[in-house]
Amino acid sequence: MPELPEVETVRRDLSRVYAGDKLARIVVTGRRTVRRHSPDALAALDGQVLSSVGRLGKYLWLEWEDGHVLVAHLRMSGQMLAVEPGAPTEPHTHAVFYFSRGELRFVDPRTFGELFLASPLPDRDGTAPAGPPAAGPSTGARVAELAHLGPDALVAEAGYLKTTFAGRRGPLKSLLVDQRVLAGIGNIYADEICFEAKVRPDRPGGSLKSRELQRVAASTRSVLGAAISLRGSTLADQQYSDLFGAQGGYQSRHNVYGRLALPCTSCGVPVQRVRFGAKSAFWCPRCQR
DNA sequence: CGATTATCCTGTGCGC
């Protein structure tokens, strides 16, 4: 399940391999892969040079020299794979980018992932600027489809959480995985963040004290940062691999996620699972309060 | 407005 650390790993590799390279064309075969507009619109990228690869939360975007922005989301099972030209096409390959430096393939068994060309945000006076969105480091904030996202979870701050969580009765974990609150956290890292912060995942968000919010913000940054350093988590289902098909290395550092009834890595008490609504969380009943 | 639920989809792994 690609979350922020996995998407950031893919972003760095995409930038390293393809930035400055020319795209001949994209061939989309997946019926659901481009669903916000006609797949034919991607022809606008034919012959374009990739200038940079950005990320906000779990969204990736590829920015081209003429200002076009192609947004990608891997959702549950999407993978970006750099392959040798002419390599056998594996099942569930939905799009192929033909770069000068080689083929980039979008593979996604469950077809939740998507690609789309960004629409520019309207200017302050309400009129949409002519042409594609302007280039620059703040590209994500200028993409209308990403305007609902909260701050990237890598820069989570306690003060922001205090304001945002105030009066909220929903469980902490539900707030952490809400992309409007913080962008980038999913099921795995929400549990790991709550563990490192020593807070129960089912605590009502608004009940957290300032000291606890400090720990949640700091743990968000440190858990995600450590996971990026180890190139993300690859679970037993193998749904995540990097651009070159390699696994991540952070799964061996998981303290609670997927460890039901196994001893807590800190205190040895069996890890439990708590359910709230349709969701659940792994947690240590001794370390987290 | 905030919280909850159903939906999309396929591969996996479990129980019988």
Add this chain to the structure above:
DNA sequence: TGCGCACAGGATAATC
């Protein structure tokens, strides 16, 4: 051994 089914879960629309 084989079959059926629950389950996995990110984002979003619908509903309460």
